[in-house]
Amino acid sequence: MNMDSDLQIAGDILEVPHLLQPERAHPQTVAEFAGLARSIADDRAQWAPYVEYDATTRWYHRLRTGPGYEVWLLSWVPGQGSGRHDHGVSSGVLTVLEGELTERTERGTRTLAPGSERVFAPGYVHEVVNDSLEPAVSLHVYFPGLTEMPMHESLQAQCAPVAPGVAVA
DSSP states (O other): OOOOOHHHHHOOGGGOGGGSOOOOSSOOSHHHHHHHHHHHHHOGGGTGGGOOOOSSSOEEEEEEEETTEEEEEEEEOTTOBOOSBOOTTOEEEEEEEESOEEEEETTEEEEEOTTOEEEEOTTOOBEEEOOSSSOEEEEEEEESOOOOOOBOOOHHHHTOOOOTTOOOO
16 A cells, blocks of 8 residues: 655645646636636725716726736616627626626526626627616626627517417418
């Protein structure tokens, strides 16, 4: 029976720095982007001073940029929504910081409370709305940075009732 411990076999990892991964200055994986979103969300001082509310339109502020990514802060007063859209070639992470948002997709509706995080790939179609009676704040990380946001027909319009006697193709 071999009584050698893993440490005896591999050696002390701190004694072999060539085996350690260098710390990256910027996220490069989906998990790292989600971690970036969580770290910003957890540090209120990074985002709270920039929050504003606009009753006429969704308010947004680019909070940070890095190589190939952007971080946006958005505020939503009750009733404001994004419209049904996707993010072109960008993937993303949506994190609710304050309040409550509703996300609608073809698969259904979900309520996003503070701390909720949604990760999505290019082509993911959704609509985000503040259906509550209180303002909301969200953080959005896009990689690569957001260059387009194609709008789509609303789910309600697609499900509109057909008038009696009208042929459907």
